[in-house]
Amino acid sequence: MNTAVSRQAIVDGLRQIVGAERVVTDEEVLRRNSVDNFRKLESIFGVYTRPLPAAVVLAHSTQEVAEVLAYAERNGVNVVPRTGGTATEGGLETAVADSIVLDGSAMNEILSIDPYNMQAVCQCGVPLQELEDRARAQGLTTGHSPQSKPVAHMGGLVATRSIGQFSTLYGGIEDMVVGVEAVFPGGRVTRIKNVPRRAAGPDIRHVVIGNEGALCFITEVTVKLFPYFPDSNVFLGWRLKSMKRGFEVLREVMVNGFRPSVARLYDPPDAALHFSHFAEPDDCVLLFMAEGAPGIAKATADGIEAVGARHSELERVDGDLIAAWFGDLVWGPDKIAEENERIRRTRNVNRTTEVSADWSSINDIYESALQRILREIPDLTMVGGHSSHSYVNGTNMYFNYFYDVVDCEPEDEVVKYYLPIIGIICEETLRRGGSIVHHHGIGKARTPWVAEEYGSSYYILETLKRAFDPHGIMNRGTIIPG
Numbered sequence: 215m216n217t218a219v220s221r222q223a224i225v226d227g228l229r230q231i232v233g234a235e236r237v238v239t240d241e242e243v244l245r246r247n248s249v250d251n252f253r254k255l256e257s258i259f260g261v262y263t264r265p266l267p268a269a270v271v272l273a274h275s276t277q278e279v280a281e282v283l284a285y286a287e288r289n290g291v292n293v294v295p296r297t298g299g300t301a302t303e304g305g306l307e308t309a310v311a312d313s314i315v316l317d318g319s320a321m322n323e324i325l326s327i328d329p330y331n332m333q334a335v336c337q338c339g340v341p342l343q344e345l346e347d348r349a350r351a352q353g354l355t356t357g358h359s360p361q362s363k364p365v366a367h368m369g370g371l372v373a374t375r376s377i378g379q380f381s382t383l384y385g386g387i388e389d390m391v392v393g394v395e396a397v398f399p400g401g402r403v404t405r406i407k408n409v410p411r412r413a414a415g416p417d418i419r420h421v422v423i424g425n426e427g428a429l430c431f432i433t434e435v436t437v438k439l440f441p442y443f444p445d446s447n448v449f450l451g452w453r454l455k456s457m458k459r460g461f462e463v464l465r466e467v468m469v470n471g472f473r474p475s476v477a478r479l480y481d482p483p484d485a486a487l488h489f490s491h492f493a494e495p496d497d498c499v500l501l502f503m504a505e506g507a508p509g510i511a512k513a514t515a516d517g518i519e520a521v522g523a524r525h526s527e528l529e530r531v532d533g534d535l536i537a538a539w540f541g542d543l544v545w546g547p548d549k550i551a552e553e554n555e556r557i558r559r560t561r562n563v564n565r566t567t568e569v570s571a572d573w574s575s576i577n578d579i580y581e582s583a584l585q586r587i588l589r590e591i592p593d594l595t596m597v598g599g600h601s602s603h604s605y606v607n608g609t610n611m612y613f614n615y616f617y618d619v620v621d622c623e624p625e626d627e628v629v630k631y632y633l634p635i636i637g638i639i640c641e642e643t644l645r646r647g648g649s650i651v652h653h654h655g656i657g658k659a660r661t662p663w664v665a666e667e668y669g670s671s672y673y674i675l676e677t678l679k680r681a682f683d684p685h686g687i688m689n690r691g692t693i694i695p696g
């Protein structure tokens with residue numbers, strides 16, 4: 215049990231705060247809210263093994279969030295914040311029985327779009343797609359385009375330090391967030407104001423950004439806006455035979471100061487999934503998109519072409535083939551449902567794990583993790599990956615793998631396959647000084663490696679947790695092992 219307070223008392227207490235109709239206790243809803251995509255087979259096959267929450271609370275205001283967090287702290291009840299529900303690493307899992315799932319998806323108002331100061335203010339439950347559509351109607355863009363754009367919400371996107379396909383130009387969410395409003399345990403509401411920059415001590419936005427619901431509940435977000443120039447987009451692509459060479463070309467583009475919005479390198483197995491209409495089975499695919507004001511997009515594309523031309527092993531691909539592929543990248547509810555149905559039918563599961571490292575280490579991480587996965591993991595049907603977010607000093611690697619779930623129950627899939635694969639990738643990354651999480655968050659899945667990830671700076675993380683959540687009521691077991 216969570217606390218000395220009974221499940222019924224928790225439900226009654228919550229009903230007094232938000233009204234009975236917004237405290238959901240339906241057994242099936244509670245089951246679905248006890249897991250996320252980390253244990254996606256549990257929801258696909260309807261077998262749930264995690265402790266059930268006491269209730270899902272649909273908050274409608276910052277005041278309600280504050281009152282729920284005050285109630286939870288007074289009574290020692292674990293709280294799991296939630297908005298879009300697309301988490302992949304167990305951040306939404308209710309690790310403790312009779313937790314409160316605090317759902318902000320009904321706080322879904324876009325409060326302002328300010329084309330003069332180029333920023334938008336919205337509540338935590340605004341789907342990114344909605345904000346982007348509204349911005350584009352005014353000739354603007356958020357620049358944020360994770361594949362989960364149609365389903366993920368602003369609160370969750372900030373809470374996980376998410377990143378989108380155009381990150382090489384616009385950055386990750388941490389580069390876009392101007393200010394936030396958040397509620398800390400005990401119900402303390404705090405606002406970080408919207409300014410272009412300040413040097414008034416540490417950047418406290420970063421206590422909130424990436425907290426994965428383990429420190430506070432984000433209620434409102436202000437993000438930057440950028441001018442949108444879809445007509446000047448230029449797509450470039452090449453085929454090549456070696457990932458090592460591909461990383462070299464990516465590096466050359468980045469260190470020469472070019473800022474394509476998209477810069478991606480696929481290995482042959484992953485390229486075969488996306489580019490079989492033009493790639494040979496042993497081809498890697500390297501692609502870029504240049505965007506921005508017409509002169510800028512053209513200069514960027516010209517610069518990247520010049521880099522490509524210096525490498526005789528690269529074979530040019532028609533830009534239209536890249537553009538066509540690019541149009542179908544995001545995952546809405548239909549595609550997610552289709553994929554879940556495929557898994558239910560075939561018991562063939564697709565998972566991904568993303569890490570980052572400097573240019574000197576990334577190819578070694580890629581090769582050694584891949585070799586070990588192939589050697590140590592049974593029942594694989596595909597393993598490969600791509601780099602999709604590059605920086606002047608390094609890049610990420612996004613491992614993409616499929617396996618058949620053989621001789622094991624759906625609820626054991628995580629232990630038999632997923633965690634051993636994550637373990638290999640984390641070990642090979644840590645050994646070479648990289649980061650075990652590029653953008654999906656630690657959740658609960660990667661907590662076994664979090665102390666090693668931080669090293670001596672783990673002290674800062676633990677101190678933050680103790681300081682802001684002294685009673686340990688925020689999303690127990692997330693980021694910091696339970």
Ligand SMILES: Cc1cc2nc3c(=O)[nH]c(=O)nc-3n(C[C@H](O)[C@H](O)[C@H](O)COP(=O)(O)OP(=O)(O)OC[C@H]3O[C@@H](n4cnc5c(N)ncnc54)[C@H](O)[C@@H]3O)c2cc1C
Pocket residue numbers: 251294295296297298299300301302304305306318338359360361362365366367368369370371372373374375376377378379425426427428430431432433545550653654655657689692
């Ligand atoms: C098909 C698919 C594609 C994806 N593509 C990408 C991608 O391209 N890039 C990327 O970065 N990620 C991607 N993800 C992962 C996921 O979409 C992101 O992590 C996203 O940011 C989660 O947002 P959400 O609103 O769904 O949050 P949720 O799933 O509801 O929550 C995620 C985490 O944040 C916490 N949280 C949620 N809301 C709040 C809040 N208001 N205050 C405090 N904490 C909160 C939760 O407790 C949980 O730990 C993908 C996931 C799927 C399923």
